[in-house]
Amino acid sequence: MSSIKYKNNTLFIENTSVKTLALKYRSPFYLYSNSNISKNFKSFYNNFKKINPLICFSVKANSNIKILRILKKLGSGADVVSGGELLKALKSGIKPNKIVFSGVGKTEEEIRLAIKKNILLINVESENEAILINKISNQMRKSTSIGIRLNPDINAPTHKKISTGKAEDKFGLSKNSLITFCRDIKRLKNLNLEAISVHIGSQILSENPFKKTLKVLEEIILKTKINFKYVDLGGGFGITYKKNDKKIRLKDYSNLVEKFKKKYNCKIIFEPGRAIVGNSAILVTKIQYLKKGANKVFAILNAGMNDFMRPALYDATHNILPLIKSNKRVKGTLEFVGPICESTCRFIKYKNYQKINQSDYVAIMDVGAYGASLSSNYNTKPLIAELLVTKKKVKVIRQQQDLLKLINH
Numbered sequence: 295m296s297s298i299k300y301k302n303n304t305l306f307i308e309n310t311s312v313k314t315l316a317l318k319y320r321s322p323f324y325l326y327s328n329s330n331i332s333k334n335f336k337s338f339y340n341n342f343k344k345i346n347p348l349i350c351f352s353v354k355a356n357s358n359i360k361i362l363r364i365l366k367k368l369g370s371g372a373d374v375v376s377g378g379e380l381l382k383a384l385k386s387g388i389k390p391n392k393i394v395f396s397g398v399g400k401t402e403e404e405i406r407l408a409i410k411k412n413i414l415l416i417n418v419e420s421e422n423e424a425i426l427i428n429k430i431s432n433q434m435r436k437s438t439s440i441g442i443r444l445n446p447d448i449n450a451p452t453h454k455k456i457s458t459g460k461a462e463d464k465f466g467l468s469k470n471s472l473i474t475f476c477r478d479i480k481r482l483k484n485l486n487l488e489a490i491s492v493h494i495g496s497q498i499l500s501e502n503p504f505k506k507t508l509k510v511l512e513e514i515i516l517k518t519k520i521n522f523k524y525v526d527l528g529g530g531f532g533i534t535y536k537k538n539d540k541k542i543r544l545k546d547y548s549n550l551v552e553k554f555k556k557k558y559n560c561k562i563i564f565e566p567g568r569a570i571v572g573n574s575a576i577l578v579t580k581i582q583y584l585k586k587g588a589n590k591v592f593a594i595l596n597a598g599m600n601d602f603m604r605p606a607l608y609d610a611t612h613n614i615l616p617l618i619k620s621n622k623r624v625k626g627t628l629e630f631v632g633p634i635c636e637s638t639c640r641f642i643k644y645k646n647y648q649k650i651n652q653s654d655y656v657a658i659m660d661v662g663a664y665g666a667s668l669s670s671n672y673n674t675k676p677l678i679a680e681l682l683v684t685k686k687k688v689k690v691i692r693q694q695q696d697l698l699k700l701i702n703h
């Protein structure tokens with residue numbers, strides 16, 4: 295049960311009314327519920343309890359250090375995709391032996407850093423990357439543990455811009471290349487192949503593509519005859535943004551993974567991002583202006599696509615809710631848009647929305663994943679603040695960026 299919900303028509307986050315915070319802090323701002331993060335992490339773990347997996351939270355979904363600290367305390371590791379994310383994960387206290395490093399374009403500097411910090415695995419995405427890691431390891435007189443990422447050529451039903459497991463996608467190695475790679479790896483003397491990894495995409499609401507992926511992994515294990523110490527099954531577990539979104543049945547999938555683990559005697563790693571933090575935050579924003587268009591009314595918010603990119607980037611649907619609910623409806627179409635000078639700076643359209651006024655505050659829902667972490671300074675707008683609520687306590691976990699600093703740097 296989410297800790298962000300209406301109580302007597304007033305939107306609450308944990309024990310705090312959102313309106314009170316909207317009046318106290320400068321909008322727009324991200325507002326997180328600590329309890330939602332913990333509940334999601336525990337519920338994810340409980341689905342796979344029998345497998346006792348290592349959960350490496352995907353830092354790209356949310357890289358706020360305070361959020362990472364909450365997850366570290368819950369036992370999470372980290373899946374990182376850059377040197378910056380690696381340093382943030384370490385700064386949050388996550389131990390190197392719980393960190394995996396994915397990504398198709400790791401630089402020499404990033405590889406050196408990962409080796410120096412002795413992280414659990416560098417998940418390699420190409421033969422040439424492996425050659426470079428081997429060379430750097432040799433120079434550093436180290437033996438580096440790597441995983442090899444498979445591209446299983448599986449079409450997961452999701453938005454085309456967040457699919458990563460089809461043959462046409464840039465991620466991982468094809469089955470054949472991976473099998474050849476495993477055969478030839480012995481000549482890379484400073485590498486220690488310990489894992490096979492896979493990640494087929496994000497916001498996947500059906501368990502079937504995950505099941506199919508397990509089959510492909512079995513095929514590879516049988517063909518290569520390698521006893522991988524770790525099998526990293528990635529992330530991608532979807533959440534329900536829309537009323538009619540189907541809930542993914544993780545229990546079902548978990549039974550299959552349990553059998554798989556027993557059969558191949560490996561440790562399972564997961565890299566969930568969205569499933570842990572997606573519904574943990576809202577974006578509180580003011581209606582700067584109401585404006586009559588030719589055939590609809592625009593509610594122009596003070597938050598834009600620079601603050602929250604998903605609708606513009608992925609055509610994502612995020613509901614926008616009033617902080618105080620009322621029964622008064624207004625006929626016609628209302629579109630919530632942002633201030634950025636791009637036609638794609640728009641959020642969502644409604645028919646017969648409740649009556650709202652200029653200067654009212656509203657909440658963009660479910661923005662905890664790929665929200666703040668994807669935000670930018672486009673149109674030279676400062677990054678907005680992030681606040682964390684724990685029951686009644688409110689903490690600023692990132693200050694709004696200083697405009698003068700932004701323009702002078």
Ligand SMILES: Cc1ncc(COP(=O)(O)O)c(C=O)c1O
Pocket residue numbers: 352354355373396397458493495496497528529530531565566567568569663
């Ligand atoms: C390699 C890898 N692992 C994990 C994730 C996390 O995905 P999600 O937030 O959908 O769980 C991603 C995101 O795309 C990814 O690229």
